[in-house]
Amino acid sequence: MKQITSNKLLWCLITIEDPNFLPGKSIQEVVKLFLDKIEFKFATFDYIDGALTGELEEKESTILTVTDLMEKLLHVEQFVWGNFFLFKESPETWVAQKYIDYPLVIAQTDTTIRAVDGQYIYIYTPYQELVDLLKTNYVIESITEGPLNTLQYPE
Numbered sequence: 526m527k528q529i530t531s532n533k534l535l536w537c538l539i540t541i542e543d544p545n546f547l548p549g550k551s552i553q554e555v556v557k558l559f560l561d562k563i564e565f566k567f568a569t570f571d572y573i574d575g576a577l578t579g580e581l582e583e584k585e586s587t588i589l590t591v592t593d594l595m596e597k598l599l600h601v602e603q604f605v606w607g608n609f610f611l612f613k614e615s616p617e618t619w620v621a622q623k624y625i626d627y628p629l630v631i632a633q634t635d636t637t638i639r640a641v642d643g644q645y646i647y648i649y650t651p652y653q654e655l656v657d658l659l660k661t662n663y664v665i666e667s668i669t670e671g672p673l674n675t676l677q678y679p680e
Contacts, residue, residue: 534672536672539659540647541666542645550599552604552607552640556595558658560591565636567591567611567616568609568611570594570610572606575640580600591611616633627673631673637650649676
């Protein structure tokens with residue numbers, strides 16, 4: 526696999542309106558697309574809300590393999606909210622969002638996907654290759670680039 530590098534000083538926020546209203550499969554499809562370019566091995570999630578399974582809720586804030594996360598996403602009827610944090614390597618330290626602000630949380634990740642308001646997918650990534658991949662596979666509502674502290678974080 527070709528080495529993919531990032532400039533973690535500048536991140537892109539890509540916003541996609543999901544016509545399916547955020548079933549777990551929508552998040553899974555974004556992750557699957559990313560795996561064609563970058564070998565994300567680990568993931569965690571928090572702040573989830575929606576038509577969920579108990580199994581998913583029990584694993585909140587736990588570091589999982591991406592394979593485990595992908596399987597669990599298939600059982601979710603709809604996300605209203607949710608943060609999904611992707612890592613190339615297992616994070617040595619992980620401080621969850623409830624303790625610090627979004628820019629500081631996302632800076633710990635390699636890429637972050639958020640389910641927002643039951644309708645939108647927000648993707649925060651420093652990888653131009655992922656931005657290009659999204660542009661060719663999705664209708665993009667907006668793209669913003671800048672330091673993490675200048676991007677939007679809907680609550």
